Amino acid sequence: MDVVWLSRLQFALTIGFHYLYPPLSIGLGVILVIMEGLWLKTRKPLYHQMAKFWVNIFALTFAMGVATGIVMEFEFGTNWATYSRYVGDVFGSALAAEGIFAFFLESGFLAVLIFGWNRVSPRMHFFSTVMVALGSMFSAVWIVVANSWMQTPAGFHIVDHGGMARAEITDFWAMVFNPSSMQRLAHVLMGAWQAGAFLVLSVSAYYLLKRRHLAFAKSSMRIGLTAALVASILQVLTGHASGVVVARHQPLKLAAFEGHYSASAPAPLHLIGWVDETQRRVHGIAVPGLLSWLVSGDPTHPLTGLESAPPGDWPPVNVTFQAFHGMVIIGGALLGLSVLGWWHLWRGSLFDRRWLLWCFVFSVLGPQIANQLGWAAAEIGRQPWIVYGLMRTSEGVSKVVSASAVLSSLIMFTVIYVLLFALFIFLLDQKIRRGPAEDEASGVYTRHAF
C-alpha cells in the first residue's frame, strides 16, 4: 500500500468521522437560539426545560467535534506537507481566520451555555447562545472557503520561491469569494440545519411513541418540523445552485456525477443507476436532457463529458455517481417527510400517526448519511486533483513520511474513533432515556454570592 493511498484513506476517515458532529452542532445551535428566544419572550417554563435539555446534547456533540477537529488542522502538515508548502500562502490564511473568528467565539461562549445558567442573566445566556450558534457557522464559512478554493481556485498566481513553485495570494477577496464558495457554503449550512432539526424530530417522535414527556415532545416537534421544512426546501435550491457551479467550473466532476461519457452531448439526469466503467455506460432510469436543462435551461445544451479529457484526469466514476445520487435521493426523501409531517401537524393528526412518528425516529440518519455522501461526492469528484487543475493529489503528499508510519496512525485513529463513536452513542442514548429534567425553572435565576 502506498503513502498516497493510505494518506487519502486517513484523511477520509478522520474528516468523515469529524463531520458527524459539526453539522449537528451547527443545526442544534440554530434550534437552541429559537428555543431560548421563545423562552425569553414568553417565559414559559417549557421552553426553558427544552433549552436546558438540548444544551446538554449540544455540549456532547460539540466536545466530540472539538476532540476530532484538532486532527484535521494538523493533518495538512503531517500527511500533505508538499501540498502545504505549495498552497500555504493562500490556504493557510483561511484556516487561521477560522481559529481567530470562529473557534474562540464558540468555545468561549459555550462555557456560559453549559455552566452559566446560574451565573449570568437570561439575556446574557441567550446572547451567549446566539454567539455560539454564530461561531459554529463562522467556522463552516472559513472551512468551506478553504475547501472551495481547492475546488475552484482563484485570487492567486504561481511564483518561484527559493527554487520551488508555489501559489501566492494576489487578491484575498477573490480567494474568499472564489466561484464556488458561496453556493457550497449555503448547501453545507442547510445540510447542517437539517442534521440538527431531524435529531430534534427523532428524539421528540420517540418520546411521543413512548408516551413520555408529552408536552415537551410536542413542542419540540413543532419547532423541529418547522426548521426541517425550511432547511429541506432551501437545501433543494442550494443544491441546484451548487450543481450549476460544478457544471461551469468542474465539468468533469459533473460528468462523473451523472456518468456522462461522450465528449460533448446533451446529458440525461439519472434517478438511479449503475455505471459500467469498462463499457462506459450507465444502466438505470434516466430522464433525457434533464441535466442539460437543469444547468442551462435548454434540454439540448451539450455538456462536457468525461471523454473530452484523458482517463488519467477522471475521478472514480461509479463511486462519485453513487455518492451523488445517494445524497440526492436522501435529500428528496427528507423533503417529502418534512412536507408530510408539516401537513399532518397542520391537520392536527401528526401525533397519532405512529408509522409517521417511527419514520421520524429513524430520519435522524438521513441528513448524516446525505452529508457524508455529499462530502464524498465533492471530494472524490475532485480527484485526481488536490487543487483542481493545479496540483494532483499524488503530488501533494509528504515526502518524508513512510507508509508504515501512516498505516500505524491510521490504525490508531480507527481504534480511537470506533471507541469514541461507541461512547458517544452510549451517552447520547443515556441522555435521551433520562429525558428532560422535570423542570425547576420558574424563570427566576439566582446569582451566586462570591
Place this chain on the structure above:
Amino acid sequence: MPFSFDLPTLWFWLVGALLTGYAMLDGFDLGVGSLHLFSKTDEERRLMLNAIGPVWDGNEVWLVTGGGALFAAFPMVYATVFSGFYTALMLLLAALIFRAVAIEFRSKQPMRWWRAMWDMSFSASSILCSLLIGIALGNIARGVPLTAEHEFAGSFLGLLNPYALLVGITTLALFQMHGAIYLVMKTEGKLQRRAKSWVQRAMIFFIICYAATTMATLVYMPHMPVNIREHPWLFALPVLNMLAIANIPREIYFGREFRAFLSSCAAIAALLALFGVGIYPNIVLSNPLPEHSLTIYNAASSPKTLRIMLAIALLGMPMVLAYTVSIYWIFRGKVRLEPTSY
C-alpha cells in the same frame, strides 16, 4: 544577527505570542491534569476538573489558532515540522483527544471503574501532552537535520535525545507548578491546603529541572545564547524570569493566589521569549548543515499574505481578548460543584 522590524519578524513574534497564550492557559489545564491522580476522593477530583471546566476548551483553541497562524505565516515550517515530527504529533493528537473526552465523559456515569478509567486517561494524557510539547521545543532549540529542500532528515528516535527529553521534563514540571498555583487560586479548605503543598514540591522539581536545562543549554547549545551576548539588554529576560519564579512562594505565603498565578504566567512568557530570542532569526535550525535552516525569511509567506493576516489579527485579537477576559470574569471565584458541573 541584528533585530529588524519587518513583517516576517513581526509574525515570528505574533505566532510566538499565540503559542505563549497557549502555554499560559492550557499550561495550567495540563498541569491540573497531571496532578489529578494525587487527589484521592471523587469530590476532590471533581473539584479539580471543574476548576478548569469552563475554560479548558477555549484554552486549547490557542493551540489550534497558533497552528493555523504558523500555516499561514510560515507554511514551510508548518510543513517541515509537522511531517518531520509525524509520529510524535500523532501521539500528541491521540493524547489531546483522550484528554478532551476524559474531561467530558468522566462524570457522566457513577460507576467507580468508569471514573477510575477516565481519571487515568485524563492524567496520563495530560502528562504525555506536556512531555511531547517540551520535547518538540527541545528539538527546535537543538536543531534537527534538514535537507537542502528543507525536508526533515532525522528519525522519531532521534527526536528522543537527552537534551529534548530534559526540556520535556522541564515543561512537565513547569506546567505542574503552574497548574498547582491555579488550583490554590480556585479552591478552598482541605483541597487548597493540599494544592499548596503541591506548589512547594512542583517548584522544587521545576527549579532543579530549570537549572539543569539552563546548564545544558549553555554547555551543549552554544548557538542559543548568541543573541543575548550580542544584545546585553536582553539579559533582562532571564532576570525577569528568575524574579517571577522567586516571587511565587512569596505570594503563596501571603495568600495572594492571583498574584502568584500572574507571576507564574510571567515566568512562562519570559521562558518562551528567551526561547524565541535564542532561535531568532531561524525558526527551524538545521543541525548539522546550518545553511539548510528554515529562517523567518525563507520560510515566510509572501508580504501580501502577511499583511492580510495582520489585518485579520488586528481585527480578531481584540475580540478574542475581550471574550476571553469576560469568560474568565464570569467564572471567577472559587470552584463549587453545581448540577451542571462535570
